[in-house]
Amino acid sequence: MTTKNNNPAKKTVSFGVAWEGLYGYVQAIQVKDTVYLSGQLSHDREGNLIAPAALNADGKPADFSMMEAQMRQTYANIVDLLGEFGATLDDVVEETLFVIDVPAAFAAAGKVRKEFYGAEVPQVASNLIGVSGLAFPQQLIEITIRAVVE
Secondary structure, X not given: OEEEOOOOOEEEXXXXXXXXXXXXXXXXXXXXXXXXXXXXXXXXXXXXXXXXXXXXXXXXXXXXXXXXXXHHHXXXXXXXXXXXXXXOHHHEEEEEEEEOOHHHHHHHHHHHHHHHHOOOOOOOEEEEEEOOOOOOOOOOEEEEEEEEOO
């Protein structure tokens, strides 16, 4: 991960994956006591997608069985990014899950979110929004986070 400080009032962190430069953004930014995470995907440090969905002839996901694996890797990336700011999931106040298939995401989220947050009812405002597509056609989920740190 790389940290850059063009503006001393902001701390930014990036993974160094190709699409950060292509699109032109950072993965996370802290301003004062708030950390904002860009939409996180299920990729490794080299930018390889983890558990990509198989696509049909139209280039759309043909199978949503990889939702849980993608969600798990996405939360792992979130935990890593938060750690760069000295934060944890305990500091998260809001999350938004953008998903290709709401029923598959809802089923996976009940298990994965509780596991990562370590609580039966995670103390975080949460949104689950169905969308028609994400940055990569093999992606089933993207998660944004807002955390508040001391």
